[in-house]
Amino acid sequence: MRALFATPAGFIIVGGVILLLGLAFYFLVLSESAKNRRKMRERMKSLGDRNKKTKASDAASAAGTSLRRDQAGTAMDRLARRLLPNPKILRDRLEATGQPIGIGKYFGISIVVGIVCGAAFWLYSGMPAAAAPLVGLAGAVLLPHKFISRKINKRQAEFLNQLGEGMDLIVRGVKSGLPVAETVNTVSEEMPNPIGGEFRRVMEDTRVGMTLEAAFWESAQRMGVAEYKFFVVTLTVQRETGGNLAETLEGLAELVRNRKQMKLKVKAMSSEARASMYILGGLPFGIGGILSLVAPQYIGTLFVTEPGHYVLGVGGVLLGMGWLVMNKMVAFEI
16 A cells, blocks of 8 residues: 555545545535435425416426436536436436435445445456456446345335235225225325335325326336236226226236235245355355465465466356356246
């Protein structure tokens, strides 16, 4: 580390890293309170303008756009929108997590993760410094993306577990003579997140002018759960053509439970293959860690010689390809 400050280039690099970390800290933490105040003022102003100038249909579209873009407004948000080719895809993914993560915050976290990964590789790997930017870029792209994917999958699984019970609650309300909107409001108040939060957002959208069907379609697109889309299609068709909604939803709730049971059976049957995937994928890292403890000179050849770098590169590519193939083999769509 001292040698790093011994040259002007090293001093400039470390200073640049510290500056970037400071800027990221400002955008992610210090500007948060100002952003919240600005968001509230803009939202209240937009709602007031819509109530004065637009009809109900126009208000519905504008309200949906306003709610989807609540977290767009900071300097980091604007920078991310300029750099990303299609920020709407990323915004939809972030909304699907159910967490208050804006595009700017995600972009700032990715920058910090990339800097940390690149700096750690450069300082501790002993490999050529020219590879550090590539490692940093890979870390900035893959690690936050994987984290968001895990959050989305976890929330979708929790939502699917609650969907059958939520539809049963709607069926009981409809059979007792309550309007559909009232039963949806009951689900939003009585059931926990994530289904309670999604239904609350649906009711909030309807209060600012959106139709119930449009609000549900927004929610279904945001969640990305096939069974939830079945529910929205059923609700939309019934409201347009009529029919026994309670009976239809009862059949759909049974279908949702059957699909859930089938997914659990498939997961149990593929558990051996998934365990093999994890074991084979982690074996090189485990053996490498053991050798670094018992024979550091032996394993160190891979990191300090040019042929060793090629071996590591080829091995990493082959390991990644094998991991992807095995992951596709155990990923079943139902």
